Every structure is written in C-alpha cells, then in structure tokens.
Amino acid sequence: MKGSELIADYLVEQKVPYMFGICGHGNVGMLDALHARRDKIQLISPRHEQCAGHMADAYFRVKHRPVATLTSTGPGSANMVMSLATALSDSSAFLAITSNVPTSQMNRAPFQELYAHNQADFPNVLRPVVKRSFQPSRVDMLPLALRQSFDTMVTGRPGPVNLDIPYNLYQEEADVEVPPKAHTLGLHRPAASNADIAAVVALLKDAHKPVFFIGHGATLSEAGPALTALSQRLGVPIITSPNGMGCVPADDEMTLGFIGRNGAYPANQAGRHADVILTVGTRFDDRSSSSWHAGYSWNFPKTKLVHVDIDPQELGRNYPPTVGIVADCKVFCEQMLSAVNEAQIDSGRFASWREQVIAWQKEWEDFIRPNFSTISTPIRPEYVVGQLQKVLPDDVILSLDSGVHHNWFMQFWKPQRAQSMLNSWGYSSMGFGVCGVLGAQLAAPDRPCVAVVGDGGFTMTPYVVCTAVEYNLPCVWIVWNNFAWSAIRDIQYGMFGGRELGTAFYKGAQGPGGERYNPDFAAWARAAGADGVTVTRSEDLAAAVQQAVRNRRPCVIDVHVDAEVRPPSTGTWQLPPTPFKEPLFGKPYIA
Incomplete structure (x- = not known):
C-alpha cells in the first residue's frame, strides 16, 4: 500500500x-x-x-x-x-x-x-x-x-x-496492513478508590454548606445525568465553568452559573461561604478563582476541597485538596450516588443552606432583570442575550468567540443541553467561535448552529462565510458589533486612567472622538452568497434571528451593541502588578 x-x-x-x-x-x-x-x-x-x-x-x-x-x-x-x-x-x-x-x-x-x-x-x-x-x-x-x-x-x-x-x-509503498482500531473515548474510565469515596462521604456528613464546581471534564465524560441525580439527591447547589454549562439543568434554582469576576453573584456567594467544595472535572484558573484572592470566589484552605480529575497534574495545581482523586467524572458521580444512598445522608441537613442560596438568586435577579427588557439604540448587551435565549430553540448549539460578548454569555446564558455551548476558555482564541460553528454544524447537521462573535474576531476570520456557502452549511453568525476591541478597551479605561490607544476602530485613523468604523458585515455576507442583515434597533433583533434560523441558509446578522455597558463584576480579576478592582455587586467574605 x-x-x-x-x-x-x-x-x-x-x-x-x-x-x-x-x-x-x-x-x-x-x-x-x-x-x-x-x-x-x-x-x-x-x-x-x-x-x-x-x-x-x-x-x-x-x-x-x-x-x-x-x-x-x-x-x-x-x-x-x-x-x-x-x-x-x-x-x-x-x-x-x-x-x-x-x-x-x-x-x-x-x-x-x-x-x-x-x-x-x-x-x-x-x-x-x-x-x-x-x-x-x-x-x-x-x-x-x-x-x-x-x-x-x-x-x-x-x-x-x-x-x-x-x-x-x-x-511510497510498503507491504503493510491497516492496523487494528484504536480505543474510543470513554472505553477506559478510572474509578475512585473505596477509601477516597469514604473520605468524601465523611466530609459531606460533617458539612453544612457544600457546593459542586464542575467543568469540561464532566462534559467530556458525559457525567450530566449522574451529576444531576447526585446533586438533587443531596440538595446541593452547582457552580459551572463555561465548558461545564449544560451538564446539569440550567433552569434549576440550584444551578448557580459561573464564578469569578464575570460570574453570577449567587455562584460567587456560594463559593465564598461554602464549607466543602466538590470540584469535578475542572481547574482553578485565574478567571474562575478571582485571581486566587481569598474571599472573592473561594476561601481555601479554610474551605475543605475535594478535587476530582482524570489528569493528576491538575490536582493541587493552585489549591491543595483535602481529598484529591484521579478518576473519570461520570464514574466518580455514580460511585458517590451509591455511597450517599448507602450512608443515608439526609438532604434536609442542607435545607437552610439552600434557602440562603435561593435568597442570593433573588437578589441577583432583582438587580439584573430590568435591563433585559430595556429598549435602546445601540442595543443593550443584556437585551441581546435575553432575546437569543427566548427565540433560539432548545437544541441550538452556540459557538462563542473570545471577546466582551463572551463575558455576558458566561454570566447569563442558560444552555439546555450538554455539549451545546462551545467556548475557547483556556486559551481564549479569537476565531474559535467564528470557525468552530462550521465543525459543530457538520457534527450536528439537523440542529441550528449559531455563532455569537465580536466584530474584531469576525474581521480576523471572515472567510468562514465562503466555506458555509460552498458546503451548504446553514450556520448563523451574530456579530456583536461595538466598533472596538472592547474587552481590552475596558481594561484600558479601568486601569489606565481612561486613555485609549489601539483598542477602538476609527475611520481614517482619526483616533478617540472620531467617526467609528467597521465594514458592512451584512453586505460582506451577501457578496459571499450568504444572507446578510443589519440590526440597529432592539425591536428588530428577535425577528431577524428567528428568520435566519428558519431559512436554513448561511447568514450574518450585524448587531450594533452598546459598547458603554459593561458586565457587572461579582468577583475580581487581576493583571499584576496593576491593582485589582472590587466587585460591582456583592462583596468579598473571608471565612
């Protein structure tokens, strides 16, 4: 051959x-x-x-x-x-x-x-x-x-x-044969030892305020059903990393969302006040730990930590675990469900903790919800997220690029299924969401695949529309058009006295105060043979998105979003040696 x-x-x-x-x-x-x-x-x-x-x-x-x-x-x-x-x-x-x-x-x-x-x-x-x-x-x-x-x-x-x-x-040729098939994902699933399971059960028996923190490892092992059953059996809330979102029911009042600077307030509150954290298939990077500042998202080592991961290098990387376990996330959750039932742990012991978590959920909802219905030009970011949540089908696959829009979706998006919210989390690569939606559509040809991408990221990789037209892939790109590298511009504003250079788009290199500039993304799409729509009014967004999904054709929707509205911080994040900011909503708590 x-x-x-x-x-x-x-x-x-x-x-x-x-x-x-x-x-x-x-x-x-x-x-x-x-x-x-x-x-x-x-x-x-x-x-x-x-x-x-x-x-x-x-x-x-x-x-x-x-x-x-x-x-x-x-x-x-x-x-x-x-x-x-x-x-x-x-x-x-x-x-x-x-x-x-x-x-x-x-x-x-x-x-x-x-x-x-x-x-x-x-x-x-x-x-x-x-x-x-x-x-x-x-x-x-x-x-x-x-x-x-x-x-x-x-x-x-x-x-x-x-x-x-x-x-x-x-x-070149050689006398060779096609080798045997390799393994498939999930064929070999390491389990926790009996001693480790017993140690976790003992921690839960003594706990009053336990929390799960789950990530991509849970998604990859398809641990969602076992995790859901375990958390509901115990009555314990769950914090999710972006790549863990969708593993557990997003609309459950015990699903708290993401943690860290751009996380949800209830998630940060639960992390700050918990006495036991059961971390399943995720790591404590700077964005999910408020840059490791005690009291802003977590309180280790005062809070006890159970850290479960299939990769032993992740155990103890940033926080030494009370119990560190190398295991497949799904297998661990199934083991724990059996052990909890055998130990007859009463979920009633966490009733007051659940009431506290529900109170935080209400505080957060009262604070954020009014802006989701605000009609404005340019369009408020919360309104965009809220309308997409309303009009996109439950089986949508959302492909998110890196940018300020991603902060809004981490904070507020509620995926209805696992493996349906795609994020470049660890490396935060611009272009991942723009290009990845094509691969998602090939993986799930019968499901709507929608990319929400920044104007900067889309301009880096606009050729994706050509590929969608060539291969008849009905992907929809929603361009979050705020005429800037807005996430970085906001850092400039917040940390460097409001001085701006190289982070916004101006016609004729006019600089701050000049006329903002971007290509006509909708015309660009039409030139490539796709559909293209520009949305500048809040009232037009929902219909444009619904029509694009219904048409089953490649489409670019250019949405003009207000660049002056920023996600409300509920934790913190630091770029040393620049000082870190205090949360806009909520306050740190050191146990």
Missing part, C-alpha cells in the same frame, strides 16, 4: 467522516487517496488552516469523536498552532496531519524545511501545543504511529495529536 492509502483507510476504519484541510505541494500526494475514498471520508476545505483546526476541535466538543486535519509543509501547518493550542487548553481532541519535506532532502534546506536545530524540525514547533507528536520516516512505521496517535488522543485527558508525514511517504 501507499502511505496515503494506509492513512486514508485507517481513518475510514476509525469511522472518521471528515478531514478538514487545505491543499499544498507537500500534501497533494494525500489528496489522490482521499479522492478514491470520497464516498467514505469527505475532505472539507476551508480558506485557512487555523479554521480547519477550530472546526475539528468544535466537532469533537459536540460529537466526542475525533476527526482529522490535513495541512502542507511550512506556513500551512504553522497556521495550525493557534487551533492546536486552543484544543489542548480545553481538552479537545483531533488528529493534525502535517506534511514535511521528503526524507531524502532532510537537512539540505529544501523549500519550507525548518533545519536550524534538527532536520525536518516542524514537530518541535508544535510540541507545546499537542499531547504528542509522531514523525514516521518510512511507510512501514505508519501503522504503529496511526494507532498510537488515536490511542493518545482519547485516552485519559483528551487532547490533539500531531502526525508529521514526510512528503515521500504519501507516495
């Missing part, structure tokens, strides 16, 4: 339906093998390699099955760094097949070889942003590399893997 045939057949064997990639002289030998198998695996070719990676990442987040990307030598593969870093940061998996110079030319400085430190050295470019990189140098090395690549991607904590292929391997 040719190397390219072996690769293609293995992807088919693994039931990979798509390869997202862009042609180049370095991978053209692979394209012929894909052409011969185009009834079994489809090549989807976006207009930029970064987009291919984000599409594969989003596909995995929705489907929990990895697909592959294909890039050429040199710049094409270098464009994958952003999307690989995004996937690695959020524990998302795909196989990044990069191409390299022929083995006979290695270390001779042929076209697009990196050779200053080692021949064909491109895998070292990707080393920090992948779980593992493989570089077979002969066709007979491919079977093992392919199987190990798939095993590595989905075993333990998922992550992207790089398979770097010298050009000649696509065309």
Whole structure:
C-alpha cells in the first residue's frame, strides 16, 4: 500500500467522516487517496488552516469523536498552532496531519524545511501545543504511529495529536496492513478508590454548606445525568465553568452559573461561604478563582476541597485538596450516588443552606432583570442575550468567540443541553467561535448552529462565510458589533486612567472622538452568497434571528451593541502588578 492509502483507510476504519484541510505541494500526494475514498471520508476545505483546526476541535466538543486535519509543509501547518493550542487548553481532541519535506532532502534546506536545530524540525514547533507528536520516516512505521496517535488522543485527558508525514511517504509503498482500531473515548474510565469515596462521604456528613464546581471534564465524560441525580439527591447547589454549562439543568434554582469576576453573584456567594467544595472535572484558573484572592470566589484552605480529575497534574495545581482523586467524572458521580444512598445522608441537613442560596438568586435577579427588557439604540448587551435565549430553540448549539460578548454569555446564558455551548476558555482564541460553528454544524447537521462573535474576531476570520456557502452549511453568525476591541478597551479605561490607544476602530485613523468604523458585515455576507442583515434597533433583533434560523441558509446578522455597558463584576480579576478592582455587586467574605 501507499502511505496515503494506509492513512486514508485507517481513518475510514476509525469511522472518521471528515478531514478538514487545505491543499499544498507537500500534501497533494494525500489528496489522490482521499479522492478514491470520497464516498467514505469527505475532505472539507476551508480558506485557512487555523479554521480547519477550530472546526475539528468544535466537532469533537459536540460529537466526542475525533476527526482529522490535513495541512502542507511550512506556513500551512504553522497556521495550525493557534487551533492546536486552543484544543489542548480545553481538552479537545483531533488528529493534525502535517506534511514535511521528503526524507531524502532532510537537512539540505529544501523549500519550507525548518533545519536550524534538527532536520525536518516542524514537530518541535508544535510540541507545546499537542499531547504528542509522531514523525514516521518510512511507510512501514505508519501503522504503529496511526494507532498510537488515536490511542493518545482519547485516552485519559483528551487532547490533539500531531502526525508529521514526510512528503515521500504519501507516495511510497510498503507491504503493510491497516492496523487494528484504536480505543474510543470513554472505553477506559478510572474509578475512585473505596477509601477516597469514604473520605468524601465523611466530609459531606460533617458539612453544612457544600457546593459542586464542575467543568469540561464532566462534559467530556458525559457525567450530566449522574451529576444531576447526585446533586438533587443531596440538595446541593452547582457552580459551572463555561465548558461545564449544560451538564446539569440550567433552569434549576440550584444551578448557580459561573464564578469569578464575570460570574453570577449567587455562584460567587456560594463559593465564598461554602464549607466543602466538590470540584469535578475542572481547574482553578485565574478567571474562575478571582485571581486566587481569598474571599472573592473561594476561601481555601479554610474551605475543605475535594478535587476530582482524570489528569493528576491538575490536582493541587493552585489549591491543595483535602481529598484529591484521579478518576473519570461520570464514574466518580455514580460511585458517590451509591455511597450517599448507602450512608443515608439526609438532604434536609442542607435545607437552610439552600434557602440562603435561593435568597442570593433573588437578589441577583432583582438587580439584573430590568435591563433585559430595556429598549435602546445601540442595543443593550443584556437585551441581546435575553432575546437569543427566548427565540433560539432548545437544541441550538452556540459557538462563542473570545471577546466582551463572551463575558455576558458566561454570566447569563442558560444552555439546555450538554455539549451545546462551545467556548475557547483556556486559551481564549479569537476565531474559535467564528470557525468552530462550521465543525459543530457538520457534527450536528439537523440542529441550528449559531455563532455569537465580536466584530474584531469576525474581521480576523471572515472567510468562514465562503466555506458555509460552498458546503451548504446553514450556520448563523451574530456579530456583536461595538466598533472596538472592547474587552481590552475596558481594561484600558479601568486601569489606565481612561486613555485609549489601539483598542477602538476609527475611520481614517482619526483616533478617540472620531467617526467609528467597521465594514458592512451584512453586505460582506451577501457578496459571499450568504444572507446578510443589519440590526440597529432592539425591536428588530428577535425577528431577524428567528428568520435566519428558519431559512436554513448561511447568514450574518450585524448587531450594533452598546459598547458603554459593561458586565457587572461579582468577583475580581487581576493583571499584576496593576491593582485589582472590587466587585460591582456583592462583596468579598473571608471565612
């Protein structure tokens, strides 16, 4: 078999339906093998390699099955760094097949070889942003590399893997067979020990104010039903990271939302006042811990911590756990449900705690709810979030880009299903939401897929509309148009005396006080063959979104949003050495 045939057949064997990639002289030998198998695996070719990676990442987040990307030598593969870093940061998996110079030319400085430190050295470019990189140098090395690549991607904590292929391997032949199928996600699920479960039960028996804190690990293990049953059995509230949202019922009064500076007030209050935190499949990064300042989101070590994660490196990274457990989140929750029932823990012991949490929920609702119905031009951010929550179907997949709009959705969006709110959380990559919606639509062709993206992020990656038109993908992009890199502009305003430079868009480089500028995004969409609508009045938003979803066509909705309204902070966040700000709503509490 040719190397390219072996690769293609293995992807088919693994039931990979798509390869997202862009042609180049370095991978053209692979394209012929894909052409011969185009009834079994489809090549989807976006207009930029970064987009291919984000599409594969989003596909995995929705489907929990990895697909592959294909890039050429040199710049094409270098464009994958952003999307690989995004996937690695959020524990998302795909196989990044990069191409390299022929083995006979290695270390001779042929076209697009990196050779200053080692021949064909491109895998070292990707080393920090992948779980593992493989570089077979002969066709007979491919079977093992392919199987190990798939095993590595989905075993333990998922992550992207790089398979770097010298050009000649696509065309050269060897007497090889397609290797056996690799593992599938979820086949191997480590459990907590009996001693660890007993220790957690003992903590719960002594607790008066316990809280769950869940993240992407819970989503990846599909622990939602077990988590819901466990929290309802105990009557214990749940705080969710953005990548954990949707795992548990969003409308339940014990689902408190996100924590940290742009979290919900009840979540920060529960974190501050809890005596036991059961953290399942998430980590304490700076944004979900108010930059680790005691009393703003958490009160460790006075608060006892149970930290459960499939990756042992995450245990104790920022807060030493009282009980640290390496386990699959779903298995742990099922074990705990049995143990809680056996121990006959009475949920009534937490009744006063639940009443306190409900009171915080009401305080928060009384504070925020009036702005959700405010009619204004430009449109208030809360109104946009509220209208989308009303008019988008429950099965919508929301693909969110990095930007100030994401802060509003972290704070207020209530996804109705798991794997339906896609965020670039760990790496906060602009372009993920813009491109990822394409992969989400391929993963769930019958569901509406809507991207809410900033004007800055959309302008970075506008070619996505071309891909949607080419492949008839009915994605909708809602551009949060505030004529600025608004999240960074707000940092300038808040931390540097209101001076602004390089964070807002002005015509003719006029600078502050000049005429704000952005392209006509709706016209841009129409030029690409998609639908395009501009919304400047609150009253027109709902109908425009409903019509776009109903049409089942690619569509860009340019929504002019008020840049002067900022998310109400309920925790804090610090960029040292700049001083951190006090919460706008609520106040720290040190136990």
